Amino acid sequence: MSDHDARPDRIDPAGLAGLAADLAGFTVDAVTDLLDERSIAALDRENVLPARLRLRERDEPLAVLVRLLLLGETVAEEHVRTALPSSYEAAAAAGLLVVEHGSVRAAVDLRPTRLGEEDLLLASDPSEAATGRGVRPDHVLGLGGASATLARLTIRRPVSRALDLGTGSGIQALGLSAHADRVVATDVSRRALDLAAFNRDLDREVRRVRSERRVEPSAQVARVAGPAQIELRYGSLWEPVAGEVFDLIASNPPFVISPRGGALATYTYRDGGRSGDDLLAGLVADLPRMLAPGGIAQLLGNWEVRAGEPWQTRVEGWARGTGLDAWVIQRELLDPAQYVETWLRDGGLTPDRDGAAWDEAYEQWLADLDSRQVAGVGFGYLVFRNQGARPPWVRLEEITGTIAPVLGETIATVLDVVDTLERTDDAALADWHVRVAPDVTEERHYRPGEADPQVIVLRQGGGFARTVRADTVLAAVVGACDGELSLGRIAAAVAALLDVDPGALWAQVARPVRGLLTDGLLLAPSDAAGALP
Structure with missing residues (x-):
């Protein structure tokens, strides 16, 4: 069975409840206590080897869960059955577990994640670090660096309607559900929506189990009574929500500036399929019709910095064109070569794995950026507000130093x-x-x-x-x-x-x-x- 044959959204209710019972104690604190500082730091750098060495051949249930679900190891079936006593059969039937000759590996990465004060379990596709190979074009990312950044930036005040545009594994939607009456989450990837549905349902069941056992963080108790239902919709960008408005929009869109076709694969989770930074520019231009009065949109993005122009030139044109309050913070600026190297490696292409493919893709990507006289690519945060009748406030600034973790x-x-x-x-x-x-x-x-x-x-x-x-x-x-x-x-x-x-x-x-x-x-x-x- 291919890992991509897994359909976690089709696990039956009893199996989901059993999985929640088996994983209720699989928390960030529990994993941190099991591993040492060196292993945790290495995992943050997407290096699983120190953790694998620390847990080598350990077969107590928590160690098995970490080895199987987080580190991508193949584990003896008898140990997995012990670690998942209530859900093993259902998880295997849904393709979450792949059983071969008495050994088991996980078809998904399923790890405890902390969002604010809450512990969540988040399923995504296994990372390159766990599999040792490049990711597929339809890869569904877990809580990556950009997703974690957006979660820390998102305003957590109560709102009526919230939108997670390009939900991926659903992490932003889960966060929004704690303070929105209704959450809509969209994606152009059906596989992403499958995983988001599984994460939504597992989150609900795990909160129920933890509430019954009274092991949940205090902030999670309040959510058990009834977090917002997350409605998942398939479609590209604004199409699934045409004609609707929202009080809060949080989006980590596919903002990577990459050429189309040729030697490069298109990765759904990161590549927008448009020339340059046109996707982000289009999203910004459409915000006035998507925000309710007083509504706020928070996005991450890349923008091109053309030769001879300050970085603000292009982005300021987008911002002022909306008529909204606009606050843009550039956090880093990469030269074209740095940018290309970063994202080639992100997809798993390295010169040591395939030197010829690396060279071909590198040349193609640089040529694409050079064709538009791109001297650098900026990354940062964009905040917009539908402020009403008064003249808009527009601020563009560069902040490159260390900032507070939650903003x-x-x-x-x-x-x-x-x-x-x-x-x-x-x-x-x-x-x-x-x-x-x-x-x-x-x-x-x-x-x-x-x-x-x-x-x-x-x-x-x-x-x-x-x-x-x-x-x-x-x-x-x-x-x-x-x-x-x-x-x-x-x-x-x-x-x-x-x-x-x-x-x-x-x-x-x-x-x-x-x-x-x-x-x-x-x-x-x-x-x-x-x-x-």
């Missing part, structure tokens, strides 16, 4: 503050009582022997870890922001010390103060943008 609430708060500030003039802003965020520190740099600082830096410890240069006037105003005095009174006091006009000083600092409020270095008294004046 959903940070992004939501920034959007809230932007909306409030757009409706607040400087006179009204002067009445605000604000305070410095607790994670902000100030650095002053002096030349030897001088009394006055040459550089003053305000540094944010969390969020996007921003650093903001301040002059002595702005630093003095910020230093007095403890929530007791209004900004106007603080500015007047600083003006008195410097013997300057209070109105002129406030005019000088009002704009940078707005920036500090937007970025979260200054906070309203309640810490919540919704309570701002």
